[in-house]
Amino acid sequence: MPKTKGEQTKEMILHKAAEVFNRQGYFGASLSDIMAATGLEKGGIYNHFANKDDLALQAYDYAVGLVEQAFTAALQNKRQAIDRLLALANVFRDMPKGFPVPGGCPVHNTAVKADEAHPLLRDRARQTMTEWHNVIRRIVQRGIERGEVRPEINPDALATLFIATLEGAIMLTRLYDDPVYMNQALDHLANHLETTVRQP
Amino acid sequence: MPKTKGEQTKEMILHKAAEVFNRQGYFGASLSDIMAATGLEKGGIYNHFANKDDLALQAYDYAVGLVEQAFTAALQNKRQAIDRLLALANVFRDMPKGFPVPGGCPVHNTAVKADEAHPLLRDRARQTMTEWHNVIRRIVQRGIERGEVRPEINPDALATLFIATLEGAIMLTRLYDDPVYMNQALDHLANHLETTVRQP
Numbered sequence: 001m002p003k004t005k006g007e008q009t010k011e012m013i014l015h016k017a018a019e020v021f022n023r024q025g026y027f028g029a030s031l032s033d034i035m036a037a038t039g040l041e042k043g044g045i046y047n048h049f050a051n052k053d054d055l056a057l058q059a060y061d062y063a064v065g066l067v068e069q070a071f072t073a074a075l076q077n078k079r080q081a082i083d084r085l086l087a088l089a090n091v092f093r094d095m096p097k098g099f100p101v102p103g104g105c106p107v108h109n110t111a112v113k114a115d116e117a118h119p120l121l122r123d124r125a126r127q128t129m130t131e132w133h134n135v136i137r138r139i140v141q142r143g144i145e146r147g148e149v150r151p152e153i154n155p156d157a158l159a160t161l162f163i164a165t166l167e168g169a170i171m172l173t174r175l176y177d178d179p180v181y182m183n184q185a186l187d188h189l190a191n192h193l194e195t196t197v198r199q200p
Numbered sequence: 201m202p203k204t205k206g207e208q209t210k211e212m213i214l215h216k217a218a219e220v221f222n223r224q225g226y227f228g229a230s231l232s233d234i235m236a237a238t239g240l241e242k243g244g245i246y247n248h249f250a251n252k253d254d255l256a257l258q259a260y261d262y263a264v265g266l267v268e269q270a271f272t273a274a275l276q277n278k279r280q281a282i283d284r285l286l287a288l289a290n291v292f293r294d295m296p297k298g299f300p301v302p303g304g305c306p307v308h309n310t311a312v313k314a315d316e317a318h319p320l321l322r323d324r325a326r327q328t329m330t331e332w333h334n335v336i337r338r339i340v341q342r343g344i345e346r347g348e349v350r351p352e353i354n355p356d357a358l359a360t361l362f363i364a365t366l367e368g369a370i371m372l373t374r375l376y377d378d379p380v381y382m383n384q385a386l387d388h389l390a391n392h393l394e395t396t397v398r399q400p
Contacts (some may be wrong), residue, residue, distance in 0.1 A: 027227035028317035103316075111375045112312040116303075117228035126375055160372065160384040167371055168364030175311045175326055184360040192392075 010048040013038050017059040018066075022103030025113035026056050026121060057124060063106035064128050067091070070100045071135070081143025082198050085162065088136065089189055092166040093182055096173035104174050107132070108167045133159045140197075150199050158197065165189055210248040213238050217259040218266075222303030225313035226256050226321060257324060263306035264328050267291070270300045271335070281343025282398050285362065288336065289389055292366040293382055296373035304374050307332070308367045333359045340397075350399050358397065365389055 003011070016037040020029045031052065034045060049055040074087040095105050103109065107128045114121035136159035143149030169185030203211070216237040220229045231252065234245060249255040274287040295305050303309060307328045314321035336359035343349030369385035 023315065024317040025225065025227060025313060025315075027225060028313075104312075108371060109312060109315075111371055112304075112309060113225060113228075115223065115225075115309075115374065117224040122375070129372070129375060157384040157387065160369070160381050161365070161388045164368030164372055164381065164385045165361070165365050166368070168366070168368030169360070171308060171311055171367055172329070172360065172364055174315065175322070175329060181360050181364065184357040185364045187357065188361045 006048070009040075009044075013040065013045055013048060013055070014059050014062040017055055018063040018106070019102045021056055021059050022063055022101055022106050022109055025109065026052075026118050027113070029056075053120060056121060060106060060110055060121060060124055063101045066100040067095075067106065070094075081139050081146070081148040082193050084139045085136070085193055085197075086190060088139075089162070089166060089186055092170065093179075093186055096170050096179070096182055105167060105170050108170060129163070133163060136162050143199075147199055149197055153197055161192075162189065206248070209240075209244075213240065213245055213248060213255075214259050214262040217255055218263040218306070219302045221256055221259050222263055222301055222306050222309055225309065226252075226318050227313070229256075253320060256321060260306060260310055260321060260324055263301045266300040267295075267306065270294075281339050281346070281348040282393050284339045285336070285393055285397075286390060288339075289362070289366060289386055292370065293379075293386055296370050296379070296382055305367060305370050308370060329363070333363060336362050343399075347399055349397055353397055361392075362389065 013034075017029075017034050020033050020037050023029075024033065031042060031045070034055070035042065038045065045055070049058065070091045071088060074091050075084055078084045078087045092105075094100075098104075107125050110121050110125040111129070114125065116122070137155045140149055140153060140155035140158050144151050144153065144155070165185050165188065166182075169182045172181035173179055213234075217229075217234050220233050220237050223229075224233065231242060231245070234255070235242065238245065245255070249258065270291045271288060274291050275284055278284045278287045292305075294300075298304075307325050310321050310325040311329065314325065316322070337355040340349055340353060340355035340358050344351050344353065344355070365385050365388065366382075369382045372381035373379055
């Protein structure tokens with residue numbers, strides 16, 4: 001069924017608002033910024049959203065949806081555990097450059113920017129991060145069961161290392177606008193996966 | 201020379217404002233928050249600072265100063281490169297818990313929260329991060345010269361890995377209010393330093 005004009009407008013607002021919130025944070029993003037990005041008046045925006053919180057939460061879900069589409073695409077046709085981990089890591093490679101959502105990783109940004117100042121958004125970030133952590137943990141766990149990953153590897157600790165290294169590298173690469181930091185982190189992870197994680 | 205009453209008040213404001221800005225970010229921290237934290241009226245605060253930017257920048261420097269005092273204390277009596285790296289890593293262990301400044305790492309928070317929305321603060325974060333990166337790089341470089349670190353280690357890449365892993369772990373540990381993430385990251389770094397970095 002084709003989208004109604006109202007649904008199209010709502011999706012356009014989410015697309016633009018996701019970028020504004022991801023770049024500027026909940027508190028740094030004003031209604032004027034959203035109006036400028038969408039070309040709509042206040043009424044045209046709040047016709048589709050109850051308030052700023054509602055818009056911010058839906059824009060967050062929209063941004064995370066884009067990242068998760070990129071994860072799904074990267075995992076297509078990858079069956080081996082180390083291949084799957086490397087494919088996911090490569091999605092993070094593009095995040096500081098603004099792909100799939102401009103402004104870096106929406107979960108990291110929301111976790112740090114919302115933090116104690118916006119518990120609703122912080123809880124949403126926690127929920128997404130738990131899902132991502134579980135995805136990686138399960139890849140490692142299945143890799144052990146299939147003999148692709150050394151049995152002494154702790155899936156939980158490897159998931160943490162994977163996420164911490166990549167999210168820290170996004171912060172550095174965005175701070176300096178220089179991909180060298182992400183490339184160094186990815187090289188380390190790839191090397192760790194090959195030499196310590198992969199079952200020889 | 202003892203501090204004047206004005207100097208004492210200014211330092212009290214910086215101490216309280218550093219915590220408010222570190223927890224809530226520049227945009228999430230209002231003047232009312234600073235007034236509530238310091239117990240001062242607007243005039244009592246702006247008697248010592250030109251405007252919110254001036255206060256935020258000086259509070260940032262104050263917070264970073266506390267972290268760097270912790271680094272200096274940790275490095276006391278540590279001469280060997282691996283020992284020095286482990287001592288610095290242990291300062292990060294306490295950062296999610298609010299030591300030496302409540303709210304996590306002020307450089308990470310400022311980098312992510314200010315980002316494109318506040319270039320002045322972002323530049324300050326960049327400058328501090330460059331200094332920290334250089335400190336770690338030089339420890340590794342001297343370790344190679346003294347035969348404590350394997351000569352094939354790239355000091356620049358190790359500094360990036362060190363910072364990315366720990367900063368990413370601060371984000372996770374704060375997001376979940378659970379030290380397990382920091383402990384897993386520190387275990388990985390310690391293991392990496394022992395098995396891959398240390399000259400046998």
